[in-house]
Amino acid sequence: MIPRPKPQKDRLRRTMMFMNAQKPGLIKDAYIYGCDSIMLDLEDAVAENQKDSARFSLYHALKTIDYGDTEVIVRINGLDTPHWQEDIRVCVAGGADGIRIAKCESAQDVITVEKAVEAAEEEFGVEKGRTLLMAALESPKGILNAYEICAASDRMLGVAISGGDFRKCMQTKPTRDGIDMVTARGMMLIAARAAGVQCFDTVFTDLDDEEGFRAEVQQNKAMGFDGKSLINPKQIRYVHEVFAPTEKEIIQAEQMVSAFRENAAKGLGVFTVNGKMVDIAFIPGAERTLRLAKACGLYEGDLV
Template sequence: MTARPRRSALYMPGSNARALEKATALPADMLILDLEDAVAPDAKDLAREQVLSAVAGGGFGRRELLIRTNGLDTPWGLADLTAAATSGAHGVLIPKVESAEAVRQADRLLTAAGAPPDLALWVMMETALGMLNAKEIASASPRLAGMVLGTSDLAKELHAHHTALRLPMITALGLCLLAARAHGLAILDGVHLDLEDEAGLEAACRQGVELGFDGKTLIHPKQLDAANRAFAPDAAALEHARRLIAAHAEAMAEGKAVVLVDGRLVEALHVAEARRLVALAAAIGG
C-alpha cells in the first residue's frame, strides 16, 4: 500500500471531449476515463479515440488516470483493452469482474498488447458473484492494484434499496474490503447518485471513511469537495498522529515497547496507522 491520495475518483465520459478537457483543471485525485456505462453504443469508437488523445496530450498533472474499458463479452472490449495497454494511463479498470480468471485473462491480453509492467489493473466489483469471489479475485494477478465498488449495479442485482446507511449492501462492501486489505490493494467506494443531496453525500463519505475505503467514486465535479474533505486526515487527526509517533519513538529509545498518550495505550500498530496518515497528508499537500 502506498500513501498516494485517492480521495476522489471522478468518472468522465470518454465521448464528451469538453469534459475531458475540463478534467485537467478539476481537483480530483483520480480520473476514470469511461468507455463503458457513460458512453452510448454508437459513440464507443469515438470515445476510445478521444480518451487516447486526451491521455497522450497530457496536462493532467499528478492526477491518477484510469481507463474503464467495456467488457470482453462486448464488441468493443478487446479493442479497448488493446488500446489502453500502451495509452500512457496509470491503469485500466475492467467492469463486472466475477472471477480470478477474468483478471488473469485481462492481464494476459494487456501483456500481449505491449503493456508496461507498471500499468496497473483495477477491477469493478458490482455483482453478487463477484463479491462471493472477492478473495480469489484480489490475489489473481501481480498487476492488480485496486478494487472499485459498483454499488448501483450491485443494488440492482440484489433487489436492494439505496438506504442512508446502506445496510442492504454492507455484507458485500465488507467482503471486498477484507479481500483488498488482505492482499494490499487500494479500494474505492461506490457512487452517490443524488446530485442534489449534499447531506447524503457527506454522510456516505463519512461512512466510507469509517469502513476503511481509500476514497469515493463520483459522477459529477460538484461532489469533489465533499470527498476530498472526508477522506483527508484533518488537522486534529494529524496533530494526534504526530504526537503518537513522537511519544512512541521516545518510549522505544528508553527500551519500552508501549507508551500512554492521553491515557490510552499506544503500540506499534497505532504508530503504523499514524505514520500512514502523516504520509497521506504529505502526499495530498504535494
C-alpha cells in the same frame, strides 16, 4: 507527448471521478477539478456505435493533455463484449496509469485482463508491470469472490463496488442508512484489507440530495473506505473534507511516530504516548494518517 510518472499502487485516491472518454469538452480539462483520479469511461457512458471513436479520442487525450498529478484510469468494456481487447491496447499504448475492469467476477477475469495488458506492454514497448489494474464488483458473485479478485495480480491497486448493477441483482433500492449494501460493502472492505489493496465506494447519483450524499460519504469514511467514485465535480470537495484527518488525529499520529522512532533507537518496543500504550502495530496507521494529512495540505513535517 506528455510523459507520465510511473503509476503508484498506494497513492491517495479519495476521489475518482468518471468522465465520458467520447466527450472532448469533458476530458480536455478534467484535471482542473482537483480530484485524485479521473476515470475515463469507454464502457457505459459510450454508445455501442461510438466505441471505436471513443478510443481515438482517448488515445490523443492521453498523449496530448497534461493531467499533472491527477491519476488517469480508464474503465474498459466488459469481458463479455467484443471491445475489451482493443480497449486494453489503446490504454497501454496511450500510457494510462491504470485499467478498471468492469463487472469483474473472478480471479480468472483479472488474469485474462492481465495477460492482454502484458501482451500490449510488449507490443508498444511499455515497461512491463507499469499498467495498474482495479476491479469493479457489480454482482453478488463478484462480492463473494472479492478476496481472490483482490489477490489475483500484483498489479491490483484496489476494488470498487458498483451500486447500480449490484442493487439490481439484489432487487434493492438505495436507502438513506445504506442498509441495502452494508453487507456487500463490508465483505469487500475485509477482502481488500486482507489482500492489502485499496477499496472504493460506489457513486451517489442523486445530485439534488446533498444531505443523502453527505450521510453516505460519512458512512464510507467510518467503514474504512479509501475513497469514492464520483460523477460530478461538485461532489469532490466534500469527500476531501470528510476524508481529511482531524487536527487531533494528526497531532496524535505525529507524536506516535516520532516517539516510536526515538524509543526504537533506544531498544524499546512498547511505550506510552499521552497515557496510551503504543507499539509497532499502531505505526503504519499513524504514518498513513500523516501521508493523508500531507496530501490534504494539513501537515508539513518530514516524518513521512
